[in-house]
Amino acid sequence: MTIQQQLIQLAQHLGLADLGFFRTDHPGSGGLGYGITLVARLSDAVVEEITDRPTHSYFHHYRTVNAYLDRCMLEVGLLLQRQGWRYLPVGASQSIPTPEDPNGFHGRFPHKQGACLAALGVMGKNGLFLHRKYGPRVRLGTVFTDCPLVEENPEELENRLCEKCGRCVSACPAHAIKGVVYRRGMPEFSLIDPRLCSEYMKRAFQKIGRGAVCGICMRVCPYGTERRAAEDPSPRETAEEGEEKEKEELRRILEAFAGSGWELLADPAREWLAGTVAPRKLRDAVAAAQDQCGGCGCALDPLYPKALTLLEEIWGEKDKEQ
Numbered sequence: 001m002t003i004q005q006q007l008i009q010l011a012q013h014l015g016l017a018d019l020g021f022f023r024t025d026h027p028g029s030g031g032l033g034y035g036i037t038l039v040a041r042l043s044d045a046v047v048e049e050i051t052d053r054p055t056h057s058y059f060h061h062y063r064t065v066n067a068y069l070d071r072c073m074l075e076v077g078l079l080l081q082r083q084g085w086r087y088l089p090v091g092a093s094q095s096i097p098t099p100e101d102p103n104g105f106h107g108r109f110p111h112k113q114g115a116c117l118a119a120l121g122v123m124g125k126n127g128l129f130l131h132r133k134y135g136p137r138v139r140l141g142t143v144f145t146d147c148p149l150v151e152e153n154p155e156e157l158e159n160r161l162c163e164k165c166g167r168c169v170s171a172c173p174a175h176a177i178k179g180v181v182y183r184r185g186m187p188e189f190s191l192i193d194p195r196l197c198s199e200y201m202k203r204a205f206q207k208i209g210r211g212a213v214c215g216i217c218m219r220v221c222p223y224g225t226e227r228r229a230a231e232d233p234s235p236r237e238t239a240e241e242g243e244e245k246e247k248e249e250l251r252r253i254l255e256a257f258a259g260s261g262w263e264l265l266a267d268p269a270r271e272w273l274a275g276t277v278a279p280r281k282l283r284d285a286v287a288a289a290q291d292q293c294g295g296c297g298c299a300l301d302p303l304y305p306k307a308l309t310l311l312e313e314i315w316g317e318k319d320k321e322q
């Protein structure tokens, strides 16, 4: 298994929603040259309780997810280090004041930039990174390394939804969102005024989130929720097309499993293809096979994590409903 496959497997094991790879010469990268973006999904239930103010639950969730991301970045880094590479994690939510920016409106590296370069999504008018599937309801992390990783999605994605929308602009109580659609190469803070946002949070939400959170511009954004039902095919394809492709890919993997001659895996895969096995049973069989054979270097190795992800993506929600 390549190191990149191991990283993807680790990310799945840790419960991350997505992982991306990019090259960079940003000064924050410590000259290491490669970046890994980690994406953690926020709870829809928590985000949807945000109204014209954040909630205590959101503030707690924000802190928990930051700690979780910091932990995941460490695990990713330790895996790289065990194999002889250097790693440098960027604090999930650390602002670093400098003489040029005493307010600390910058981190060591803006995670959003890495996430865009890894083509995991796009920048929104709200100044947030919109994940291609989950919209702005994600938090991000970045690990730099000198391990030469392959960029999987060198093309940056396009955002067409913001052009027709402006919900975040009207919802922002601080009038901090300028209403501009992001274009590559724009100067910093072309999208939002960080001072208006920060001062408003500190003034209005001191007793809820110690002035560190708000999230209204994330709550109201339809990207990743209503986008799937809308006509806009950005960033890549409609949800239906995406699901069809995922099903087709899963079918090909299961055909490989069915032809493996390994009972543990071949039997449930064959039953799946014949439509006679429950998603949960197949998932358990693939996970057991991965435990027993994963990492042995055979052709099935990279297929286990892929199959588990596809099963989760296609059947995860439906399975939970059962």
Ligand code: B12
Pocket: 062, 090, 091, 092, 093, 094, 095, 104, 105, 106, 107, 108, 109, 110, 111, 112, 113, 114, 116, 117, 123, 126, 127, 128, 129, 130, 135, 136, 137, 138, 139, 140, 141, 185, 186, 187, 188, 189, 190, 191, 192, 193, 194, 195, 197, 198, 212, 213, 214, 215, 216, 217, 218
């Ligand atoms: C400082 C900071 C703030 C400041 C400044 C906000 C800002 N927009 O930078 C303040 C206090 C205002 C703030 C507020 C909030 N924040 Co804040 N904040 C940060 C922090 C610590 C640093 C951001 C930074 O360095 N900004 C510098 C500016 C210049 O960069 P940028 O705006 O991020 O990105 C620009 C470029 O990177 C460019 N870009 C995109 N692709 C490319 C490619 C290339 C090649 C180049 C050159 C540029 C480029 O596009 C952007 C627009 O100019 C990050 C954590 C981190 N290290 O990233 C969290 C972070 C940005 N915050 C986050 C969040 C969620 C919030 C809030 C909703 C508060 C909350 N948690 O409830 C609000 C939202 C405000 C808003 N609408 O943007 C999340 C965003 C998640 C997401 N989905 O995008 C982050 C990433 C934390 C995390 N770990 O997830 N925050």
Ligand code: SF4
Pocket: 124, 125, 126, 127, 161, 162, 163, 165, 166, 167, 168, 169, 220, 221, 222, 223
């Ligand atoms: S609310 Fe609308 S305009 Fe704002 S970021 Fe989301 S899609 Fe774009």
Ligand code: SF4
Pocket: 171, 172, 173, 174, 175, 176, 177, 192, 196, 197, 198, 200, 201, 213, 214, 215, 216, 217, 218
């Ligand atoms: S976090 Fe709140 S104050 Fe800041 S830009 Fe978003 S809606 Fe406006």
